[in-house]
Amino acid sequence: MDNAGIKRRIVIKDDWPGYSLDLFTYPEHYHDDIENIYIPHGVIMNRTERLAHYIMDDFRDDNIMVLCVLKGGYKFCADLVEFIKILGRNSNKYLETRVEFIRLKSYLVGSNDQSTEDLHIIGCQDLSFLRGKVCAIVDTGKTMKALLKHVETFEPKMVKVAGLLVKRLPNMAESLTDYVGFEIPNRFVVGYALDYNEYFRDLNHICVLSRTGKMKYKI
Ligand code: HPA
Numbered sequence: 001m002d003n004a005g006i007k008r009r010i011v012i013k014d015d016w017p018g019y020s021l022d023l024f025t026y027p028e029h030y031h032d033d034i035e036n037i038y039i040p041h042g043v044i045m046n047r048t049e050r051l052a053h054y055i056m057d058d059f060r061d062d063n064i065m066v067l068c069v070l071k072g073g074y075k076f077c078a079d080l081v082e083f084i085k086i087l088g089r090n091s092n093k094y095l096e097t098r099v100e101f102i103r104l105k106s107y108l109v110g111s112n113d114q115s116t117e118d119l120h121i122i123g124c125q126d127l128s129f130l131r132g133k134v135c136a137i138v139d140t141g142k143t144m145k146a147l148l149k150h151v152e153t154f155e156p157k158m159v160k161v162a163g164l165l166v167k168r169l170p171n172m173a174e175s176l177t178d179y180v181g182f183e184i185p186n187r188f189v190v191g192y193a194l195d196y197n198e199y200f201r202d203l204n205h206i207c208v209l210s211r212t213g214k215m216k217y218k219i
């Protein structure tokens, strides 16, 4: 296992067509609704295990306060924490992990495949348990700026952000995400807890919607 210094990210190119649907299994009820399997579940899992290694290397003896951003981050968070625990067991380096949950809500627009950058934090507002602690925010890759600012007011000792997906944007500022699963083109994806109007969270792979799927679940 190489060292924490080199954290390479997986870059999915603009022209990646995804895998054909007949190569994998997925819930029958989504048959017409997805175009392709963009990132198969097994690949997500192994990449998440790799991120857990990076985190273990960086956090050493500190306990980790994990802040999971709902709803889209719940699967990634659960799997990442599980891998951290397994790695700890196998190396006698137990990191105590405490998990808290918050939701970021965009009040103006948040339907279909659009969402605003104007995020409001709902749920656990008081994050004072983070004071002086090492904190890992686990998200699937939405705007992180507002949340980081909020978290920092509680004066944690160190804050790191883990994101399964980071979308490639034209004027991409320096990423706020320390542990990136996949850098992907700026396109809408579903599955692995990411939704389209609350559908597709039960799909294990990350997929691209078909036109039928977009129409069928439009509100
Ligand atoms: N999928 C689901 N929800 C999202 C996405 C996405 O690609 N981007 C922002 N919210």
Ligand code: MG
Residues within 6 Å of the ligand: 072, 194, 195, 196, 197, 198
């Ligand atoms: Mg959503």
